[in-house]
Amino acid sequence: MLGALYFFMIFSFTSFLQATATLQNLPILSFDEGYTQLFGDSNLMLLKDGKTVHISLDERTGAGFASQDLYLHGFFSASIKLPADYTAGVVVAFYMSNGDIFEKTHDELDFEFLGNIRGKEWRIQTNVYGNGSTGLGREERYGLWFDPSEDFHKYSILWTDDQIIFYVDNIPIREIKKTKAMGSDFPSKPMSLYATIWDGSTWATSGGRYKVNYKYAPYVAEFSDLVLHGCAVDPIEQSPGCDDSHDDLNRLSNPTALISPDQRSKMAEFRKKYMTYMYCYDHVRYPTPPPECVINPREASQFQGSDGVKFGGRHRRHGKRHHRTPAAAKGREAITTL
Numbered sequence: 550m551l552g553a554l555y556f557f558m559i560f561s562f563t564s565f566l567q568a569t570a571t572l573q574n575l576p577i578l579s580f581d582e583g584y585t586q587l588f589g590d591s592n593l594m595l596l597k598d599g600k601t602v603h604i605s606l607d608e609r610t611g612a613g614f615a616s617q618d619l620y621l622h623g624f625f626s627a628s629i630k631l632p633a634d635y636t637a638g639v640v641v642a643f644y645m646s647n648g649d650i651f652e653k654t655h656d657e658l659d660f661e662f663l664g665n666i667r668g669k670e671w672r673i674q675t676n677v678y679g680n681g682s683t684g685l686g687r688e689e690r691y692g693l694w695f696d697p698s699e700d701f702h703k704y705s706i707l708w709t710d711d712q713i714i715f716y717v718d719n720i721p722i723r724e725i726k727k728t729k730a731m732g733s734d735f736p737s738k739p740m741s742l743y744a745t746i747w748d749g750s751t752w753a754t755s756g757g758r759y760k761v762n763y764k765y766a767p768y769v770a771e772f773s774d775l776v777l778h779g780c781a782v783d784p785i786e787q788s789p790g791c792d793d794s795h796d797d798l799n800r801l802s803n804p805t806a807l808i809s810p811d812q813r814s815k816m817a818e819f820r821k822k823y824m825t826y827m828y829c830y831d832h833v834r835y836p837t838p839p840p841e842c843v844i845n846p847r848e849a850s851q852f853q854g855s856d857g858v859k860f861g862g863r864h865r866r867h868g869k870r871h872h873r874t875p876a877a878a879k880g881r882e883a884i885t886t887l
């Protein structure tokens with residue numbers, strides 16, 4: 550009995566180490582291999598290395614790109630440097646979605662960076678929607694322990710069958726577990742990865758009080774080290790385009806393998822120090838907290854008076870996009886328009 554427990558502990562610790570090691574050393578695709586421009590014409594600029602992309606917002610347009618494939622689960626990551634100085638109203642989003650395929654039942658996982666007035670740092674927000682649950686925002690907002698416009702920092706999303714983790718510089722900042730209470734609001738269909746910059750003047754900074762000032766344009770967000778590590782899937786047939794070589798991801802669906810005790814205490818510390826808003830404690834929006842919320846008295850006092858925050862519109866998408874069929878189907882038809 551003890552032997553079995555011991556064996557299990559060793560096993561899960563080993564798989565944790567492997568999982569962590571795997572997440573730190575994933576291949577970086579060139580832009581042309583993995584991504585495609587969504588909108589913004591010349592406001593998307595690919596640098597000479599073929600891997601670093603600048604997207605910018607000026608008075609004409611924002612810009613954005615997306616992964617060519619859709620993925621069912623995986624690890625998705627980018628190093629991002631945000632525009633500096635006065636950035637009120639500017640929104641930079643790094644997210645996953647299938648909203649252009651499943652209009653009424655879409656899934657989404659968001660990192661959103663909400664600009665700020667001069668001298669004040671960016672705020673970031675995470676959110677999740679599942680199966681069209683757009684009537685129930687699950688936003689959290691945070692400050693950061695660094696100025697995200699000064700240098701590149703790594704923002705990652707891990708999505709498995711039963712768990713989602715958001716990371717900043719490899720520190721987990723939010724964990725979402727698939728529970729009965731959450732039901733189908735947990736994302737379950739293949740999603741693409743997106744990065745966009747756009748004008749969120751109506752809501753992004755102090756609920757829309759500070760707007761984009763184009764005197765300071767262009768606002769340039771830099772993306773590099775783009776990682777797409779998952780199983781490319783045909784969104785309709787849901788037949789995987791990859792083989793079973795994603796052992797590391799299977800290992801990741803062992804929950805004990807996901808967050809080590811040390812990481813877990815870092816996450817708790819981050820949330821205590823830097824989280825400024827959490828939907829479970831927004832009594833104006835949710836007089837009765839959503840079913841998955843576990844109310845904690847310490848957190849309740851942390852978020853006292855943070856309710857009534859204004860939340861913004863949907864991500865800007867311009868025009869129809871083309872989906873490449875995933876690897877398995879590539880031999881047949883190269884391009885599918887959905």
Ligand SMILES: *[C@@H]1O[C@H](CO)[C@@H](O)[C@H](O)[C@H]1NC(C)=O
Pocket residue numbers: 654680681733737
């Ligand atoms: C998603 O929503 C649709 C429409 O409301 C519903 O028919 C379907 O059963 C839901 N899917 C899941 C997995 O709950």
